[in-house]
Amino acid sequence: xxxxxxxxxxxxxxxxxxxxxxxxxxxxxxxxxxxxxxxxxxxxxxxxxxxxxxxxxxxxxxxxxxxxxxxxxxxxxxxxxxxxxxxxxxxxxxxxxxxxxxxxxxxxxxxxxxxxxxxxxxxxxxxxxxxxxxxxxxxxxxxxxxxxxxxxxxxxx
Numbered sequence: 779x780x781x782x783x784x785x786x787x788x789x790x791x792x793x794x795x796x797x798x799x800x801x802x803x804x805x806x807x808x809x810x811x812x813x814x815x816x817x818x819x820x821x822x823x824x825x826x827x828x829x830x831x832x833x834x835x836x837x838x839x840x841x842x843x844x845x846x847x848x849x850x851x852x853x854x855x856x857x858x859x860x861x862x863x864x865x866x867x868x869x870x871x872x873x874x875x876x877x878x879x880x881x882x883x884x885x886x887x888x889x890x891x892x893x894x895x896x897x898x899x900x901x902x903x904x905x906x907x908x909x910x911x912x913x914x915x916x917x918x919x920x921x922x923x924x925x926x927x928x929x930x931x932x933x934x935x
Contacts, residue, residue: 788875789874789875790874790875790877790912791874792853792872792873792874793845793846793853794913795909795911795912795913795916796843796845796853796870796872796916797843797844797845797855799842799913799933799934800840800841800842800933800934801840801841801842801843801916801931801932801933801934802836802839802840802931802932802933802934803833803839803840803841803898803929803930803931804833804930804931804932805833805929805930806818806894806897806898806901806927806928806929806930807927807928807930808925808926808927808928809919809926809927809928810926812928812930816897816927818893818894818896818897819893825892825893828892829892829893829894829895832862832892832894832895833894835862836934837860838860838861838862838895839860839861839862839895839898840859840860840934841857841858841859841866841902841931842857842858842859843855843856843857843870844856844857845870848871850871852871852872852873853871853872853873853874854869854870854871854872855869855870856868856869856870857869857870857881859902861890861892861895861898861899861902862890862892862895863888863889863890863895864886864887864888864889864890864895864899865886865887865888866884866885866886866887866899866902867884867885868881868882868883868884868885869881869882869883869884870882872909876908877908877909877910878907878908879906879907879908879909879918879919880904880906880907881902881903881904881905881906882904884902884903884904886899897922897927898929900920900922901918901920901922901927901929902918902929903920905920905921905922906918906919906920907919907920907921910928911931913933914932914933915930915931915932916930916931916932917929917930917931918931
């Protein structure tokens with residue numbers, strides 16, 4: 779029998795993960811606590827229910843990435859998205875080996891009154907520092923002051 783040699787790459791296919799779909803936020807959680815959604819409402823049940831309804835709307839809390847190989851050799855390009863009424867656009871760059879992720883030239887148009895939308899806006903900013911997941915689930919890790927949080931996304935159907 780001849781040995782079969784295969785090469786395995788420990789590098790993510792960044793373009794496959796980020797592009798070709800609309801990413802829909804499901805919730806935000808403290809880093810390291812994936813099963814514990816962040817409580818941005820401080821016990822305000824009415825505000826929580828309002829945010830929950832807004833998340834269900836497929837047009838809210840979305841990101842779309844476009845890109846390819848950059849001059850730096852990294853993968854990246856442009857992104858755009860929407861919280862509820864506010865929209866965002868900017869640049870992204872990711873390293874498939876280290877999973878480092880940077881957003882730059884991030885520009886939000888509009889404002890939000892919903893507390894979850896405000897948290898989404900904070901997360902989708904230059905505070906992003908890495909990603910995890912794959913083409914089925916995407917997690918954007920970001921710094922919010924001294925706290926580390928993660929926005930969980932799934933592909934919008």
